[in-house]
Amino acid sequence: MKFSNLTVVEHPLIKHKLTIMRNKETGPKEFRELLKEITQLLTYEATRNLPTINVKIETPIQTTVGEMVEDKKITIVPILRAGLGMMDGILSLVPNASIGFLGIYRDPDSLKPVEYYLKFPPFSENHYVFIVDPMLATGFSIRYAIKKVKEFGVKNIIVMSLLSAPEGIKNIEEDYPDVKIYTASLDEKLNDHAYIIPGLGDAGDRLFRTK
Ligand SMILES: O=P(O)(O)OC[C@H]1O[C@H](OP(=O)(O)OP(=O)(O)O)[C@H](O)[C@@H]1O
Numbered sequence: 001m002k003f004s005n006l007t008v009v010e011h012p013l014i015k016h017k018l019t020i021m022r023n024k025e026t027g028p029k030e031f032r033e034l035l036k037e038i039t040q041l042l043t044y045e046a047t048r049n050l051p052t053i054n055v056k057i058e059t060p061i062q063t064t065v066g067e068m069v070e071d072k073k074i075t076i077v078p079i080l081r082a083g084l085g086m087m088d089g090i091l092s093l094v095p096n097a098s099i100g101f102l103g104i105y106r107d108p109d110s111l112k113p114v115e116y117y118l119k120f121p122p123f124s125e126n127h128y129v130f131i132v133d134p135m136l137a138t139g140f141s142i143r144y145a146i147k148k149v150k151e152f153g154v155k156n157i158i159v160m161s162l163l164s165a166p167e168g169i170k171n172i173e174e175d176y177p178d179v180k181i182y183t184a185s186l187d188e189k190l191n192d193h194a195y196i197i198p199g200l201g202d203a204g205d206r207l208f209r210t211k
């Protein structure tokens with residue numbers, strides 16, 4: 001399946017770490033550490049097109065012009081709860097980014113997102129927003145997050161997920177073809193309860209040992 005807005009970041013280290021995460025025997029400590037590590041690898045690709053500004057500096061030898069990312073113009077939006085598992089990974093590479101929190105849970109019957117918390121920082125002109133959530137299943141949660149961020153006038157929105165289902169990618173692409181999605185794996189499909197298969201179960205429960 002080919003989606004124009006999707007980049008599956010293919011790398012042996014990502015595949016290796018993801019296999020450990022999928023294993024039901026893997027406990028929360030290792031699961032959290034691996035999610036952080038994979039997020040760092042995804043961030044490398046997802047930030048590839050960030051603009052840089054020229055900065056004049058003095059090396060020990062002479063004056064030169066270097067390039068720098070304006071990380072104060074970057075905001076990370078983790079979708080609570082499971083998105084918190086990706087926050088430190090991206091923040092370790094973009095340390096001056098601001099954080100906007102969006103609390104959403106997926107109603108188990110309607111499968112529609114229910115918002116319970118929102119706290120965004122001010123967005124500057126030409127701001128870049130990275131929405132992070134390890135699971136992109138039906139895509140409704142991330143679609144909702146994109147809508148919220150767009151309401152604040154942000155044009156540059158990038159999504160990072162660990163696992164994605166084709167149904168969810170299609171759902172987002174229909175409404176937001178301008179939003180690029182970076183994922184570690186495009187899984188097979190959703191099951192009857194809209195869980196990703198083969199997947200890794202409920203990411204929030206595995207991160208925070210709530211089941
Ligand atoms: O693509 P969707 O079909 O919308 O499903 C994905 C959402 O479901 C999970 O959240 P959940 O409701 O389990 O909340 P949690 O993160 O607090 O566990 C997951 O973390 C995503 O936010």
Ligand SMILES: O=c1cc[nH]c(=O)[nH]1
Pocket residue numbers: 082135137194195196197199200201202203204
């Ligand atoms: O497979 C899934 C689908 C939604 N949320 C999860 O945590 N896992």
Ligand SMILES: [Mg+2]
Pocket residue numbers: 082202203204205
């Ligand atoms: Mg959950």
